[in-house]
Amino acid sequence: MTNVSHILRKTGHRLTKQRQQILRALTCRPQSVEEIKSALLSQRIAIDTTTIYRTLDCLVKLGIVAKTRFNEHNAKYELLGKTHHHHLVCTTCSAVKDIPLDDDFLMKKVKKLTNFHVQSHTLEFFGLCKHCQ
Amino acid sequence: MTNVSHILRKTGHRLTKQRQQILRALTCRPQSVEEIKSALLSQRIAIDTTTIYRTLDCLVKLGIVAKTRFNEHNAKYELLGKTHHHHLVCTTCSAVKDIPLDDDFLMKKVKKLTNFHVQSHTLEFFGLCKHCQ
DNA sequence: TGACTTATTGCAACTGATTTGCAATAATTC
DNA sequence: GAATTATTGCAAATCAGTTGCAATAAGTCA
Known part of the structure; x- marks a missing residue:
């Protein structure tokens, strides 16, 4: 995580409260934006859907998160761990x-x-x- | 194609003019619904988008067509050939x-x-x- | 610390892809 | 050819994701 905040800062991004919370909600299993949103809501953290999309886009570009599609209508996002799988x-x-x-x-x-x-x-x-x- | 019409009939489906034309427009390369639609339009064949979706759904269920997503917002459909690739x-x-x-x-x-x-x-x-x- | 710059947020409105409801149509069956 | 019912086309709805913009807040620097 500290690592991630470093990457964010280095690339001119800011480590906002929302980004920290979204990062905390991310898992090494693929989740949809809606799943991430309700995971956060269950912890009484309300973040706008748009913000989640934008944060994920940003993290994908930085190589921190992977976006996948399983032949479903929506995309899933997962934290990139060390091991390729x-x-x-x-x-x-x-x-x-x-x-x-x-x-x-x-x-x-x-x-x-x-x-x-x-x-x-x-x-x-x-x-x-x-x-x- | 004759093979496909057989499968359709056997499974209680009808071989309509539209389905024949959509089947003719399908290639072994993945195409989006819009691409299929304009391919047909260039031959002066106008088929409603909904019909194309429904036909493709049907063909996918019958194992005649494969639906893929390349991390894009829209799905692509390709005729399943003999060779796996x-x-x-x-x-x-x-x-x-x-x-x-x-x-x-x-x-x-x-x-x-x-x-x-x-x-x-x-x-x-x-x-x-x-x-x- | 406090002012400053500018990335980020949330809301609303929008786009594009896909689905659904329904009456009209047309493929098969007999 | 008439009857049955799957299929079509249209309009409207839904769902995923994007964009514009004013308000907010993170990082910077005196």
Whole structure:
């Protein structure tokens, strides 16, 4: 967190109360803006939706947060941890599980096969979790 | 196509003129609803946006079409061909390129590591295409 | 500390994507 | 060809996300 406030300041941003609270509400699991908002509300913290969007945009640009879409109408945001991982999304109960996978293999293959300069990638698995099978 | 009309009938659906035209407009590259609509319009075929949405929903449910999202506000739809492939999406010009990748390796690993029953997956690469580098 | 600069907030209004309700239409069935 | 009912097109609604702007507050510096 201290790290994050450093990055914010360095890039000419301000560490406001709202940003601190939004950062505290972020998890390493993907959450929608509405989920973040109600998580904050349950702690009696009311922050405008617009502010949450703008804060997340900012954090995504700074590489602190990742934005993902699971073929749903809304985007999800998750705190970028140290470890690169992927998601298992249950198509029935929408539960999300992380899974660490070594995908260097694929990245290298893409580099070999194309002249595309890869900056990032997403790898998501959809199916049934233990409970929903 | 004949195959598709068979599937439609078998599942209690009707092969309308609109559906035939939408099917003809579909490609193996992901297109948005608006793109499909203007592709049809350029052939002087006017189909309501709602109808396109409903037709695509139907085709997705029948496994004929795949719906993807590339971290954009709108969804893209592509005809499911025989060959499983992935996408390279240019973050500058939005061009999409297909790439065949053997990911059995990853699928097997997921099966080993978890008790999740995988039904499908998405693997997308984002970066710069040849022209935008 | 207190004044100053300017990034950030909250509200309202807006845009764009997608969905829903419903009456009119047209594909299949018999 | 008539009957049944899935499908269409239109209008209106909803949902996610964005934009404009005046009021506020974080960081800066004397």
